[in-house]
Amino acid sequence: MTPDRHEIAVTVNGMAYRSTADARLLLSDFLRHELRLAGTHVGCEHGVCGACTVLLDGIAVRSCLMLAVQADGHELTTIEGLATDDGALSPLQTAMHDHHGLQCGYCTPGILMTVTAFLEENKSPSEDDVREALSGNLCRCTGYQNIVDAVLAAAAAMRGVAP
Amino acid sequence: MKPAPFKYIAASSLDHALSLKAEYGDDARFLAGGQSLIPAMNFRLSRPSVLIDINRLSDLAGVDWPEGNDIRVGALTRYRNLERNRDFLAACPLFADALPHIAHPQIRNRGTIGGNLSHADPASELPALAVAMQARMRIKSSAREREVVAAQFFQGLLTTDIEADEMLVGVTFPPLAPRTGTSFMEVARRRGDFALAGVAAMVTLDQEGRCAAVRLALCGVGETPVDASQAVSALVGERCTGAAIDDVIAGVQEVIEPAGNVHASPDYQRHIAGVLAKRALMTAHRRTGHDA
Ligand SMILES: Cc1cc2nc3c(=O)[nH]c(=O)nc-3n(C[C@H](O)[C@H](O)[C@H](O)COP(=O)(O)OP(=O)(O)OC[C@H]3O[C@@H](n4cnc5c(N)ncnc54)[C@H](O)[C@@H]3O)c2cc1C
Ligand code: FES
Ligand code: FES
Numbered sequence: 001m002t003p004d005r006h007e008i009a010v011t012v013n014g015m016a017y018r019s020t021a022d023a024r025l026l027l028s029d030f031l032r033h034e035l036r037l038a039g040t041h042v043g044c045e046h047g048v049c050g051a052c053t054v055l056l057d058g059i060a061v062r063s064c065l066m067l068a069v070q071a072d073g074h075e076l077t078t079i080e081g082l083a084t085d086d087g088a089l090s091p092l093q094t095a096m097h098d099h100h101g102l103q104c105g106y107c108t109p110g111i112l113m114t115v116t117a118f119l120e121e122n123k124s125p126s127e128d129d130v131r132e133a134l135s136g137n138l139c140r141c142t143g144y145q146n147i148v149d150a151v152l153a154a155a156a157a158m159r160g161v162a163p
Numbered sequence: 164m165k166p167a168p169f170k171y172i173a174a175s176s177l178d179h180a181l182s183l184k185a186e187y188g189d190d191a192r193f194l195a196g197g198q199s200l201i202p203a204m205n206f207r208l209s210r211p212s213v214l215i216d217i218n219r220l221s222d223l224a225g226v227d228w229p230e231g232n233d234i235r236v237g238a239l240t241r242y243r244n245l246e247r248n249r250d251f252l253a254a255c256p257l258f259a260d261a262l263p264h265i266a267h268p269q270i271r272n273r274g275t276i277g278g279n280l281s282h283a284d285p286a287s288e289l290p291a292l293a294v295a296m297q298a299r300m301r302i303k304s305s306a307r308e309r310e311v312v313a314a315q316f317f318q319g320l321l322t323t324d325i326e327a328d329e330m331l332v333g334v335t336f337p338p339l340a341p342r343t344g345t346s347f348m349e350v351a352r353r354r355g356d357f358a359l360a361g362v363a364a365m366v367t368l369d370q371e372g373r374c375a376a377v378r379l380a381l382c383g384v385g386e387t388p389v390d391a392s393q394a395v396s397a398l399v400g401e402r403c404t405g406a407a408i409d410d411v412i413a414g415v416q417e418v419i420e421p422a423g424n425v426h427a428s429p430d431y432q433r434h435i436a437g438v439l440a441k442r443a444l445m446t447a448h449r450r451t452g453h454d455a
Contacts, residue, residue, distance in 0.1 A: 001168045001212075003168065004169070004170045004171055022164065022168075023168075023169060023170065023171035023214070024164050024165075024166045024167070024168055024171075025164055025167060026164070026166075026167060026201075026205075029164065045165055045205050046202035046205050046206065047198060047201075047202050047266075047270060050267070050269065053269055059243070060268065060269045060272060060274050061269055061272055061273050062198075062269050062270065062273070064201075064205070065197050065198055065201040065202065065270075065273065066197060066273075067171065067194075067201075067214075068203070069171055069173075070194075070197075070216065070218065081394060093285065112219075114268070114269060118268070122441070132263075132268075132354075134270050135267050135268070135354045135355050136266070136267025136268055136270065136355060137267075
């Protein structure tokens, strides 16, 4: 079968990209291999682990369960887009650092993208809300407790109150 | 690249999607949320030669309330939008119970009701809800349009009544009768996993507080969702006391055919189906608001 190539125009972290890709190229591989944004990790490639989570028009999705061509015309945010251009960390990134919310770091990009979208929608989450929001992201190192602490601290910091 | 090669076509209208399906038939699959299809393609368990992407058909997404109080949900409506639609959840409270059990937030952000029902996974929650609520599936091809009741739509493991040239375009839920309470419950190995057993119950009371109608459907315990309403029909005309419910549970456990899996033996599935059926019926009864 001759490859079925498609034009793709996407905005990733505020930057416009134009590229072509095979229909069967997954969005996760497009980000990593074509756009060289390898911060998005792939663990399972069938939707279970959450490492590949990115924001599609602000909504957290599995990039391993989308085709690159489906992102045509859309806006994506990846882990590379969280810190400011001069390298200042987002409040969530800072809280993850302060609370030791990562060890090997493999799950971290997916967790940060999931929680970034979650805190947009829920400014004052309970611990239960946070655990529910994290239910689709596997971490084999931390035992989750420090991640939950970090998310609660980030939410408080973003509301402008002392944690 | 994980999936086998295929030709990708983004349908620009419903007519376009249906004419492509008429042309390619079984070689083509519709791509809705992709949350079942893409994993299957990544494993190469599924190798369609054509993918018809229906995500641009925004007319197929959303909930509307035509005459007669029926609730019509477009096939492309994502779980995410149902979870955030208070009017819909108030009208179809079984969904309020069931949606949080489906996978995880990121998957609910993409997955669609039409993709779920067309996929017809017997462990999935929504086919059981559709059977309990006696939903009607709206199915369309270029040539014709028809409606099928949920009980006839689910024909076997991952098999529905949809023909090669057809699409599920929407689902119609009849409104709940007055004095109706509902409840969905399940047991899964972990949060977001497919259910080892799940039960959707609907209880309607008469003016005197006796059971006027009861519906019960189960997921995860057969090759299709199981309609066990007949097995609990002895409740009709009775007061739904714990003892009355106890009397019908054995009948529910008889009509299901759990196959067992790595997490649960058939006996265990049958046991939890009985426990859940009792709890769901009691909760549905309590939610009728009738304090008898
Ligand atoms: C990790 C994980 C956990 C999950 N856990 C659960 C769970 O606990 N419970 C649960 O119910 N589901 C679960 N799912 C599956 C999820 O709910 C899927 O979203 C859903 O089953 C399919 O919907 P979709 O819109 O993604 O369909 P797709 O994956 O796009 O399509 C599924 C199938 O239906 C066909 N199809 C799609 N739309 C139509 C249409 N309108 N007409 C005709 N055919 C159509 C497709 O061609 C394909 O064959 C899980 C998925 C993952 C990845
Ligand atoms: S790589 Fe996408 S969910 Fe695991
Ligand atoms: S930090 Fe290692 S998997 Fe989460």
